[in-house]
Amino acid sequence: MPTHSTHPARRIAVIGNGMTGSRFAEEVARRDPAGERVRVSLVGAEDEPAYNRVLLPGVLAGRYSPADIRLPVPETPAVAVRTGTAARSLDTARRRVELDDGTGLDYDELVLATGARAAFPPIPGLAAADGAPEDGVTALRDAADCRRLSALARPGGPVVVLGGGVLGLEAARALAERGMRVSLVESSPWIMRRQIDRPAAGILAELYSRLGVAVHSWRVAARWIPGTGLELDDGRVLPGDALVVTAGVRADTELAAAAGIDVDHGVRVDDTLATSAPRVHAIGDCAQHPGGGSGLVQPGWEQAAVLADLLTGTRPASRYTGARPVTRLKAEGIELTAMGETEADDTAETVTIADPHGGRYAKLSVRDERIAGAVLLGFPDPAAAVAQMFDSRAPVPADRLALLTGRPTPAPEQAGPAPLVCRCNAVSRDDLETAWLDGARTREDIARTTRATTGCGGCTRDVDALLSGWNDARPVPAP
Incomplete structure (x- = not known):
């Protein structure tokens, strides 16, 4: 017969109710729903429930409402959430966190999920002496920024986006959808400099120009x-x-640094997500792991799962070993997926398709029969298969061109798991169909059942298309 421990549940304090902190709480609740092993106390400085900040450009464009991007809140005795409460100081010797409302949290294990905040370049006119944005200036990092920008954005009026990375491009497209006249400024030679090469960036910039966004690359801002x-x-x-x-972020490490924890660009962690202080861990954008992962949704969620494995004792051997990032640009009317090396050296075999007139570009770099890097602009169909092959380090088919232009069928002995629709949450088409057969008929049902669409949002259109096809082909009786 099963036996139950008579020991009291261990106390885990989580500082930060963002995407990674809330995901950690959810992962703990999945492993210990009754709170028999651990009890989580999660505090967040924002007044609102946890939400998916990656989808804020979609809220700005009007494609989502604030309610649409809220993240699941575990309904279990294992987790208690307090919003509108920030950590003020940390005493690692006493194992206690002091909060700004005058209370404190004693812990057996502490998880820092403090995230990162927008970094403003030292350009005259951007920020006041206390760091607050000047008139007309805003970031797009949190819900308050989104509300501020929505109030500033008047249809027909001009707006400038400073920063040509993924967030800048998504913000520019969202503002154009609202009817704004948008200029985008990037100091690097081309936009998305870290993810794509110059030819792809040139075609992408032309696509943006057709959508009403003027792109100014290799230009430095002098003053606002x-x-x-x-x-x-x-x-x-x-x-x-x-x-x-949208010119970058800075990890929020002040709490850790003041407590004497080892900090560089982020809070240093090892493969167990442990910091230099006993019983203190860090995950998400505030964490600095040798294998990278900060600034990306999927690695942060992988870290949350690994740490939940360890702190609940369900998988003591679980480890986080680094990220293999796949970037998806979530801009209406543009399909872009990029991964791995931007510029492959002469040790890689490269296949390239360039169609500037059609707004399409594909590049595949292969080394030792594995994908070293890929860019797929305007090629949505093969993107999922290529990303999964990159993620799993699977051998590349002999016909490289077919991989870029279609869906080559692997030989039976090479057949692997079903292609993922939602990479952030490892949800396959088979998983979605199972959920549909179990009664999930809407995107909200699918998100609640499988977590699909709750990550970067790049799979939302695919999920909607699958549901539309299934619901039309197999009509559901009206309630």
Whole structure:
């Protein structure tokens, strides 16, 4: 007969109710729903429930409501959540966190999930002496930023986005959807410099131009002039009622550093997500692991799962060994997936398809019969298969071109798991169909049952298309 422990549940304090902190609490609840092993106390500085900040550009564009991007809250005695409460100080010797409401949390294990905040470049006019944005300037990092930008964005008016990375491009597209006249400024030679090569960036910039966004690459901002616009290093002034700064983030490490924990660009952690302080762990954007992963949804969630395995004792051998990032640009009307090496060296075999007129570009780099890197712009069909092959380090088919342009069928002995629809949560088409057969008929049902669409949001259209086809082909009786 099973026996139950008579020991009291261990106390886990989690600082940060963002995407990774809330995911950790959910992972713990899945492993210990009754709270017999551990009890989680999660505190977050924002007043609102946990939400998917990656989808904020979609809220800005009007494709989602704030309720649409909320993350699941575990309904279990294992987890208690407090919003609107920030950590003020940490005493690792006493194992206690002091909170800004005058209370404190004693812990057996502490999880830092403090995330990162927007970094404002030292450009005149962007921020006041206390770091607060000047008039007309905002980031797009949290829900408050999204509300601020929505208030500034008036249809027909000009707006400038500073930063040509993924968030900047998604924000620019969202603002164009709202009817704004958008200029985007990137100081690197081309947009998405870390994820794609120059030819792909040129085609992407042209696609944005067709959508009404003027892209200014290799230009440095000189100063922001409130009520006028952004002055560039060549003397031009781009008109703007608002300036959206998406020029990078800075890990929130102050709490850890003040407590004497080893900090570099982030809080240093090992493969068990342990910091230099006993019983203190870090996950997500605030954590710095040798294998990378900060700034990305999937690695943060992998870290949350590994740490839940360890702290609940369900998988003591679980380890986080690093990230193999796949980037998806979530911009209406544009399909872009990129992964691995941006510029492969001469040790890699490369296949490239360029169709500037059609707005399409594909590049596949192969080394030792494995994918070293890939860019797929305007090729949505093979993107999932290529990403899964990259993720699993599977051998590449002999016909490289067929892999880029279609869905080559593997030989029986090479057949692997069903292709993933939602990579962030490892949800396959088979998983979705099983959920549908069990009664999940809407996207909300699917998200609740499988977690699909709750990550980067890149699978939302695929999930909607599958549901539409299944519901039409197999009509559901009206309630």
